[in-house]
Amino acid sequence: MEENNNEKISVSGADLLKDVVADEKAAKTAPKDTEKDKKDKDKKKDKKEKKTKDGKKFNAKKLKHGTMATVFTCVFVALLVLVNVVTTMLFDRYPITIDLTSNKIYSVSNDTEDYVKKVNVDVQVTIFADENTYTNYSSYNKQAVELLKNYCKLNHHITYRFVDIDSHPEIVKEYTDTISQFDMIFETKTKVDGKEISRTRKLGMLDLLTFTxxxxxxxxxSGYSIDTLAQQAGGDLxxxxxYGSxxxxxxAEQAFTSALMTVxxxxxxxxxxxxxxxxxTQLTYFQTLxxxxxxxxxxxDITSEDIPADTDVVVIPAPKTDYLEEDIKxxxxxxxxxxxxxxxxxxxxSYGQExxxxxxxxxxxxxxxxxxxxxxxxDSGKYYNSPCITVASTVSDNFTQDVSTEKPAILSALCRPVNTLFDEQDMVSTDAYLKSSDSAYTANVDISQTTGQVNIGDALVKGQQNYMAVGSKAKFTDDxxxxxxxxxxxxxxxxLSDTYLQYSQxxxxxxxxxxxxxxxGKTAGITITPKTITGNVFDITQQQKTVLKWTxxxxxxxxxxxxxxxxxxRRKNK
Incomplete structure (x- = not known):
């Protein structure tokens, strides 16, 4: 066994020795590098090292600029998206609209704006209809909705909603008023002695319109009014x-502001x-005011009904026939x-009274x-077209707090003189509020039934006359x-005729x-002029609005x- 092992070791060493001798011979016979070859190798080595260093510098610079461009792009896009989101939210909460119509049919008057801004209680306006159905019914409906949006924009206390009668009958049952399609309810809720009290004012379609x-x-x-005829027709719609023509x-503005004041x-x-x-006289426009x-x-009807207990002001509008004793009582x-x-x-x-x-x-x-x-x-400077169509020369300062001018011009026609019987007597005092000039006089007139021409008779009483006077009965209390x-x-x-009340001069x-x-003792009132909607107005459809919004x-x-x-x-790949 020992002999065999020694034999194996000897063979391996001989082979190794042969390999070493072969390598030495090869080294002696191989050609040696010249000096030039050494220099070329050194140059290639230096060039490769320089190229490696330059590549590293270029990659660092490229990475730096690419990173900055990416950061700026992301920041810019983020800011742009943020601005759009914030702007959209603001427009939804405070919509910005421009009324380009000639008579500003979508805008509120300055007096209305001042009043609306002062409202300090929550007011909810409910429109009983589908929104698209309501706004597409007529240009007057659309104008009403745009006005209502402006009210909400002026005061965050005012909100509105559309309620479909058929889809939400339970909401209709919440109100004591009889609700019909397209009706509106202005509503406030307050707590009195721990109980919630709701005050409402209903507006129908006819309340938003003025007829010729x-x-x-x-x-x-014919013995009809618009309200009675509408009832017979089955409702406003x-x-x-x-009779829509x-x-x-x-x-709409008068109706909305009135309802707002009421609630x-x-x-x-x-x-x-x-x-x-x-x-x-029917006092149609006066009632509107x-x-x-x-x-x-x-x-x-004074002949068959009592005056409601909560009445503050009673108006007797020129009765042709006399009141009976029970009416007077x-x-x-x-x-x-x-x-x-x-x-x-x-x-x-009235001059036409019996x-x-x-x-x-x-x-x-x-x-x-x-x-x-x-x-x-x-004096021709004191009347308008006819001596019996006159302008008051003297206006008392009493209760002129809501008149826009210091010297109001009050026009009258065929006015009977209102005389004061005494200045003060038995806790009753009188005062003349509207007076004529000293050159005035009273006279009987004859009005032609065919031509309407007024023939003035001889003077009855000459001198200053009263167009309007007030009699006050007083009582002192224990306090x-x-x-x-x-x-x-x-x-x-x-x-108080419809025509004279609407004269702007x-x-x-x-x-x-x-x-x-x-x-x-009521707060300052608001005089609002009705708005006629004619011709084409600048507007866009709901679909166009949606396209612009998402764009x-x-x-x-x-x-x-x-x-x-x-x-x-592109910058990254350069």
Whole structure:
């Protein structure tokens, strides 16, 4: 065994020795590198090392610029998306709109804006209809919605919602009012003695519209009003399907502001207009003004109904026939108010009245009487077209707080003189509020039934006359306070006619609202002019609005992001 092992070791060593000898021989016979070859090798080595170093520097620089470009691109895109998101949220909360219509049909008046901004209680407006159905019904509906949005934009306390009657009958049942399609409810909720009290005001489609004078006159002559005819037709929408062509202008702003005043006024004022004695005027626009200024207006037939207990102001609009004794008692009891006074009466006389001895006796208790004839002016600078269409020369400062000018011009036609019987007597005092010039006179007139021409007779009384006067009955309380009930007598229904109240060059509407505001202690009123919607207006459809919204909120940021990625990729590959 030992011999075999030694043999194996010897063979391996011999082989190894042979390999070493072979390597030495090869080394001796191989050609040696020349000096030139050594230099070339050194140059290649140095060039390779330099190229490696330059490559490292270039890669570091490229990486630095690429990183910065990527960071800037990401920051820019992020900022752009953020701006779009924030802008969209702001536009949803505070929509920015531009009214490009000629008469600003989508804008609110300055007076309305001032009032809306002062509202400090939550008001919810519910429109009982599907939004698209409502806005597409007519241009007046669309204008109403845009106005309502402006109200909400002016004050975050005001919100609105659309409720489909068919889909949400449970919401309709929450209200005591009879709700019809397209009706609106203005609502506030307050807590009194721990109980939640809801105050509401319902507006129908007809409340948002004004009809032509000719149409209303024809209805009146036929013994109808728009409300009664609408009831017979089956509702506002049915009425409009027949008589929509007679719509003249939008009454939406008046209606909205009125409803807002009604539900937010802590002390609402109720006005009752008495009918039943062949009244010579309907006071249509005057009622509109009262309603627009937050008064709750209703009518009562004095011959068969009592004056509601919550009435603050009663209006007697030029009855052609005299009141009976029982009618007078209702009015007298209203003013006495159980001895507490605090009530107001507006009595309107007319040249077309018959003799009214009962009414005349009642007025005398307040120191007032309505004279014969009509007031005329001899000075051409004091009348308009005719001597019996005159402008008041003297306006008392009493209760002119809501009139926009220091010297209001009050126009009247065929006005009977309102005389004061005394200055003060038995706790009753009188004061003339509107007077003519000293060159005035009273005269009987004859009006042609065919041509309407007015023929003025001889002068009855010459000198200054009163167009309007106030008789006040006072009572002192135990705590040294004074209570008043007032009777305001106006000599002509012309001063409160629809036409005169709408004249912009005269202040009839402002003046009478101001007087009633002052007597009732109500806040400043608002006089709003109806808006006619005619012609084409600048607008876009809901689909176009949606396209624009997504274009600026999503499309633009995505495009910018793609462009940024392309630029980044191109720079990276350079």
């Amino acid at each position: 004078d000719e149409f209303e006159q024809k209805l009146s002559q 049915s009425f409009l399907s027949y 007679y719509v003249e202008s939008s009454n 937010t006024d802590p002390n609402p004022v109720y006005v009752t207009i008495l009918t039943g004695r062949s009244e010579l 009262l309603t627009a200024n937050g008064y709750n207006v209703n009518t009562v 209702k009015v007298s009891d209203f003013l006495n108010n159980g001895g507490n006074l605090g009530k107001q009466l507006l009595y309107i006389a 003799d009214t001895p009962n009414l005349d006796e009642f007025l005398s208790e307040y120191g007032l009487s309505v004279g014969k004839g009509v007031i005329c002016e001899s 040294n306070k004074t209570l008043y009930s007032n009777v305001i007598a106006v000599g002509s229904e012309g001063m 005269y202040q009839n509407s402002e003046y009478f609202i101001s007087v009633i505001n002052g007597l009732t 600026f909120c999503l499309g633009v940021p995505v495009v910018v992001l793609i462009v940024g990625i392309i630029i980044w990729a």
